[in-house]
Amino acid sequence: MAVNVLGLVVLLICYLIIIVVGILAARLKRKVNGTLRMEEAIVAGRDINVVVGIFTMTATTVGGGYINGTAESIASSGLVWTLAPFGIFMGLITGGIVFAGRMRKHQYLTMLDPIQERFGDTVVVLVYTATLCGDVFWTASILVALGTSLSVIVNIPLSIAIVSSSLATVFYTMFGQMISVAYTDIVQLIFIIIGLGLSLPFVLTNENVGSISDTAEVWIGQFDVNMTSPWIDLFIAMIFGTIPWQAYFQRVLSVRSARHAQMLSVAGAFSAVILAIPSILIGAVATTADWTNTTLGSSPMALNQSSMTLPYVLHEFTPSWVAIIGLGAISAAVMSSMDSSILGSSSMFTNNIYKKIIRKKASDTEALWIQTISILCVGVMATLVSLFVPIVYGLFILAADVVFVIVLPQLFCAVFITRSNVYGAITGFLVGTVLRMGAGESLLDWQPFIKYPFYSVDAGQQFPFRTFAMIISLVTIVMVSLFSDLVMRYLCKNSQHNSYLVSGGGEVNTQTQNIGSHSSHHPLISF
Structure with missing residues (x-):
């Protein structure tokens, strides 16, 4: 034909x-002053x-x-x-x-x-x-x-x-x-x-x-x-x-x-x-x-x-x-x-x-x-x-x-969970990826290596695995963040205490206290 x-x-x-x-919109609407060029490119000023x-x-x-x-x-x-x-x-x-x-x-x-x-x-x-x-x-x-x-x-x-x-x-x-x-x-x-x-x-x-x-x-x-x-x-x-x-x-x-x-x-x-x-x-x-x-x-x-x-x-x-x-x-x-x-x-x-x-x-x-x-x-x-x-x-x-499964929990925690941190984020990413990939994908003829409850060979996954993986990823971010926070605080406290004992309460102790006072700015322990 x-x-x-x-x-x-x-x-x-x-x-x-x-x-x-x-082309005309770009020519007419582009600002000369007042905003950065990248701001214009990404969010139209x-x-x-x-x-x-x-x-x-x-x-x-x-x-x-x-x-x-x-x-x-x-x-x-x-x-x-x-x-x-x-x-x-x-x-x-x-x-x-x-x-x-x-x-x-x-x-x-x-x-x-x-x-x-x-x-x-x-x-x-x-x-x-x-x-x-x-x-x-x-x-x-x-x-x-x-x-x-x-x-x-x-x-x-x-x-x-x-x-x-x-x-x-x-x-x-x-x-x-x-x-x-x-x-x-x-x-x-x-x-x-x-x-x-x-x-x-x-x-x-x-x-x-x-x-x-x-x-x-x-x-x-x-x-x-x-x-x-x-x-x-x-x-x-x-x-x-x-x-x-x-x-x-x-x-x-x-x-x-x-x-x-x-x-x-x-x-x-x-x-x-x-x-x-x-x-x-x-x-x-x-x-x-x-x-x-x-x-x-x-x-x-x-x-x-x-x-x-x-x-x-x-x-x-x-x-x-x-x-x-x-x-x-x-x-x-x-x-x-x-x-x-x-x-x-x-x-x-x-x-x-x-x-x-x-x-x-x-x-x-x-x-x-x-x-x-x-x-x-x-x-x-x-x-x-x-x-x-x-x-x-x-x-x-x-x-x-x-x-x-992965991006939504990361975004939600970054915006709303102030105590979430990089340790929780990486762990949550990995857990979410494994849980979703493990469910397989029939359209790709990708067989599951995680068989969730109610799984059958004919019908496939009957369990709400997407929602489950997303929730587990979110919970993992929060829990690992809280746990790592406690560990970091414990290590920080012991470090300051040991420094105090070694220095006899003198100058070294003052330095460690100063370090501790700025530790909240470190990206790994910022909450």
């Missing part, structure tokens, strides 16, 4: 509009108003995985197992209430700042590695989703679709960084609303689509009581796993006040759950449509292609021009997620790894160049993974679990 020229032209126009908006903040928060959340994944889950598993929209809704509200105001009030640049302040460089490198894996695998998975969508509607090769979309996103992100990302998110969100909003009436009124009420039992799904534990585990992971991502905190930290940070988080939660409705309806349509009259001949679910539910519904049950506009919505959604991910990872590397560990005396100009190069490197990594790794989605699921 020949390439759909009209679709290709529309897609290129969409990309061109987004790139131009990104903390000058994003609340309306733009809500747009960029919503666009980042309502990404390609969110839109495609919701339709897929509705069609294959039913609404009761479609946890992402509702989990993300509750996660953003929780993040806004618990973290947003506090993080913005401290004027952090990245999510890793409080972790680095409390636990030091070693822990930051470990946590950054986990977050980088999450961002790269997430970006790769949505690039694959976009590539397959383009191959269905426009009929261009998968590799060309992935590389061209990646290049466009990396280009405007490198040029304007957070300023460009925030304002292109507005355009991308408009594309998403128009594309899905226009497609929906055509889909619902197509002659080959019956009433979704007739198949309500299928697309709503049935809750299996025996699966209560895994359901709760996934829901908790979805809620709290929404929070510890730099893409989220980058928006929280870019607005003008702590109050605005909370507002955009809560408003973004409501906007995101509303924008899940078109995908839910499209997923429902896939269960009631007569697929025998389509080019597929059978439903995507029957063909084991449920991940393609949304693009196939648009392609088969809307006019060609409507499907192309709907594809523009998918493309915009992917770009809005990708730019956030690659900017987030590069910002953490530049601010927390390069400037605070590798080159502490680096100038802002040097750091800005490193930031730009980092954006390119992360984008290239994600693109290569999407092209050459056949199990991208499985890697993303594992990385997202690791972020929930």
